[in-house]
Amino acid sequence: MRPTVAILGAGAMGEILATGLLRAGWQTDELVLAVRRPERVKEAEMRTGITTLLDTAAAAAGRDVVVISVKPKDVPTLLEQVADVITTDQIVVSLAAGVPIAVFAEQLEGVPIVRAMPNTPAAVDEGVTAYVGGEHVDEQALATAAAILGAVGETIALSEDLMDAVTAVSGTGPAYVFLLAEAMTEAAIREGLPHHAAELLVHQTVRGAGTLLVESGKSAFRLRGEVTSPGGTTAAAMHVLDEGGFRALMEDAIHSAAQRSRDLGARARRDPPA
Ligand SMILES: NC(=O)c1ccc[n+]([C@@H]2O[C@H](COP(=O)([O-])OP(=O)(O)OC[C@H]3O[C@@H](n4cnc5c(N)ncnc54)[C@H](OP(=O)(O)O)[C@@H]3O)[C@@H](O)[C@H]2O)c1
Known part of the structure; x- marks a missing residue:
């Protein structure tokens, strides 16, 4: 069964992933987006057909996978918004460049966290994404995250100390x-x-x-x-x-x-x- 996915921060990368998941077979009701500015709600819904919320906590609550696709500087605020609703049976996948798993782990105790670095050719299913799982990520959680990231291209598992290099090579x-x-x-x-x-x-x-x-x-x-x-x-x-x-x-x-x-x-x- 396909995991339900919330994408928090439906900007460039978030929308690319969302539309890639739709191409890969996800149904619109298995996905939800969250944006920050009210005027972006209609825009994102029109472009993707996916329900888009301003309330990030409501978007994140109860989804199997929560993808964090805000700019690195916006991660702390977003974590404040969603920390109380995310539970240990969900998987958080962060796409934020440079932000270590430890930043998420501090706020989301016991939650499986996957750090990933995709790139924009994902828009045509030719992306490449490197990813790494944190402390609470078991094989199944890692496979779920890899399946989502792999919907838009190739994937490769690497250690976290290499993620800044990945960002510089394939992300950029x-x-x-x-x-x-x-x-x-x-x-x-x-x-x-x-x-x-x-x-x-x-x-x-x-x-x-x-x-x-x-x-x-x-x-x-x-x-x-x-x-x-x-x-x-x-x-x-x-x-x-x-x-x-x-x-x-x-x-x-x-x-x-x-x-x-x-x-x-x-x-x-x-x-x-x-
Ligand atoms: N673009 C790439 O090539 C690329 C490649 C790999 C990884 N990434 C990573 O992907 C992440 C997103 O990058 P991007 O290029 O997609 O940036 P972007 O286009 O600016 O998208 C980020 C979106 O997040 C929204 N946002 C910020 N705080 C929010 C909050 N608290 N709740 C809901 N939405 C919020 C922003 O809303 P507003 O529009 O209202 O500000 C914006 O639309 C970054 O961390 C980046 O490092 C990007």
Whole structure:
């Protein structure tokens, strides 16, 4: 039987998960959303068909799984709102970047808590989510959480100390690829290609390269080697990227995102509820 799910904080990620669950077979009456601003109630209901409440405690009460999808800074306030209604036979799944399981465990004594980091390609069922279970999460609870997260893509169980790195790599990762696509499109236009052709060529190249990478079983290094012949066009481009410090920049960017994730978590620990 499908677990009932409350999604508290139906913003970008919350809505992506909600609509993914609907595509995966969940019925609207097995789901409930909670939002903060009254004007968002109608909006979320219209877009998803799922009952949307302003009362987070009412949304959370009695659901098998409570997904927390508010910004990290809003976690303490949300926990204040729902701590009294969440019981130990429910499962809490937090999507909040950087916020450690300990922050939830402090307020939700004995409740199984799963910390997860999805990404936005979940909107097309091509997401990837890393997750980790806290102290009270047994095999069944972890499987339930994995089934919900797996409705919108791949999942991988990892230890909690790696979650900030995950946030920096796959949580933030789509933005790196979108930036690359933007930059390639602009360069294509400067080389004389019409806008629509530049977009088609870039978008399909990103999709094709991604699919090839996942489906061929070959490493990125090997696939890159297969398009790079000595003295050829790819070699000329790779030389410019290497000289320009592309790898070092990517390393710095990912490091900076991981550090930011740690900072957000530290803030969620320190900030008193508003
Ligand atoms: N977006 C991503 O790519 C991504 C990827 C992985 C993980 N995440 C994580 O997912 C979480 C949500 O991110 P997001 O991008 O979806 O942010 P978002 O679009 O700002 O959504 C968060 C939503 O939570 C609502 N909210 C805040 N406090 C609330 C409360 N007490 N009760 C009910 N609703 C409340 C906000 O309402 P208002 O609109 O009224 O402020 C907002 O709509 C974050 O913790 C983030 O770290 C996001």
